[in-house]
Amino acid sequence: MTKAELNAEIALATGYDKKTVSAIVEAFMTGVKSNLANGESVFLRGFGSFTTKTRKAKMARNITRQTTVFVPEHKIPHFKPAQEFQDECNK
Numbered sequence: 001m002t003k004a005e006l007n008a009e010i011a012l013a014t015g016y017d018k019k020t021v022s023a024i025v026e027a028f029m030t031g032v033k034s035n036l037a038n039g040e041s042v043f044l045r046g047f048g049s050f051t052t053k054t055r056k057a058k059m060a061r062n063i064t065r066q067t068t069v070f071v072p073e074h075k076i077p078h079f080k081p082a083q084e085f086q087d088e089c090n091k
Contacts, residue, residue: 036077048081 001009003025011021032042032050042050052075060069081089 044082046082046084048079048085051078051080052076053078 007018007022007025010016010025011018014021035042036050036052039052041052044050054073054075055071057073058071060071061067062069
């Protein structure tokens with residue numbers, strides 16, 4: 001499902017026009033991204049939680065150049081679905 005398809009489905013379910021729904025979805029995604037960038041987590045009861053995980057610094061290989069590369073410690077976004085969500089997907 002694309003973002004446009006999601007917007008159309010939400011607009012159909014709620015009765016709002018697609019432009020309004022698109023603005024709401026964009027604001028939601030912006031809010032999640034900004035909170036994660038600031039080191040905060042986002043918890044949505046019944047859906048799941050968005051958090052960041054820290055990857056340790058490591059030495060990696062560039063196999064095309066046959067060189068060793070240092071990869072510094074960095075954070076990656078992570079989503080963990082709620083148990084209700086997992087149960088619904090496994091029906």
